[in-house]
Amino acid sequence: MDAAVSVRSESFDLGVEMAALTAGRSDVGAVASFVGLVRQLGEGQPLLSMTLEHYPGMTEAALAEIVVEAGARWPLLAVRVIHRHGTLAPGDPIVLVLVAAAHRGEAFAACEFIMDYLKTRAPFWKKEATAAGGRWVDARDSDDSAAARWS
Amino acid sequence: MVKILYFAGLREAVGTAREDITLEAGVADIAALRRQLAARGEPWAALTRGRSLRAALNQQMVGDAAALKDGDEVAFFPPVTGG
Numbered sequence: 001m002d003a004a005v006s007v008r009s010e011s012f013d014l015g016v017e018m019a020a021l022t023a024g025r026s027d028v029g030a031v032a033s034f035v036g037l038v039r040q041l042g043e044g045q046p047l048l049s050m051t052l053e054h055y056p057g058m059t060e061a062a063l064a065e066i067v068v069e070a071g072a073r074w075p076l077l078a079v080r081v082i083h084r085h086g087t088l089a090p091g092d093p094i095v096l097v098l099v100a101a102a103h104r105g106e107a108f109a110a111c112e113f114i115m116d117y118l119k120t121r122a123p124f125w126k127k128e129a130t131a132a133g134g135r136w137v138d139a140r141d142s143d144d145s146a147a148a149r150w151s
Numbered sequence: 152m153v154k155i156l157y158f159a160g161l162r163e164a165v166g167t168a169r170e171d172i173t174l175e176a177g178v179a180d181i182a183a184l185r186r187q188l189a190a191r192g193e194p195w196a197a198l199t200r201g202r203s204l205r206a207a208l209n210q211q212m213v214g215d216a217a218a219l220k221d222g223d224e225v226a227f228f229p230p231v232t233g234g
Binding site for chain 2: 036052053054055057058061062083094095115118119120121122123124125126127136137138139
């Protein structure tokens with residue numbers, strides 16, 4: 001499996017990453033992708049920005065471990081994970097997961113698995129900034145249950 | 152010496168991202184390290200309150216029973232919220 005993870009402040013382009021993932025190979029029959037974006041808040045003061053803090057070193061290792069686990073569960077050909085840190089604006093992309101496989105079943109499943117595990121195991125923390133000040137985002141129980149269904 | 156890292160809201164509460172500390176006699180696991188730090192009072196006392204603050208040992212998430220040794224890197228942080 002061709003696997004790579006990246007934690008960086010710069011944005012990413014889905015098309016560019018997808019083309020690079022499949023360039024020069026003809027064994028890929030399916031690519032599933034997930035892109036997470038900074039979402040505007042549903043209530044209260046509007047979101048001005050979102051800052052992502054992470055644990056350099058552990059973050060990359062945790063993401064790589066999640067990808068290896070996905071590769072052990074499904075026959076995958078290639079995986080890319082890009083997760084941004086730093087200060088982002090509403091609408092900005094945060095995270096990209098690309099999974100290439102021979103068939104769609106394993107591509108869809110592994111893409112969802114990687115996101116579910118990332119949400120509970122990768123050391124990132126979000127802080128929202130509004131006109132009222134900053135607030136750390138609380139973890140959600142639904143993220144724990146989403147990850148638990150794979151075990 | 153053990154290197155302690157704090158992240159996110161906990162980092163802001165304790166006012167530092169990193170400190171080096173000497174383990175007190177008998178402090179041999181994460182649970183005991185939590186108690187050593189919590190004995191300082193607030194805001195470190197949060198380390199033994201409830202189960203919300205997580206720990207990593209040498210960059211791997213661990214439970215409170217994980218054994219400590221000199222030179223380890225320990226991190227404490229709230230539940231993660233990436234993605």
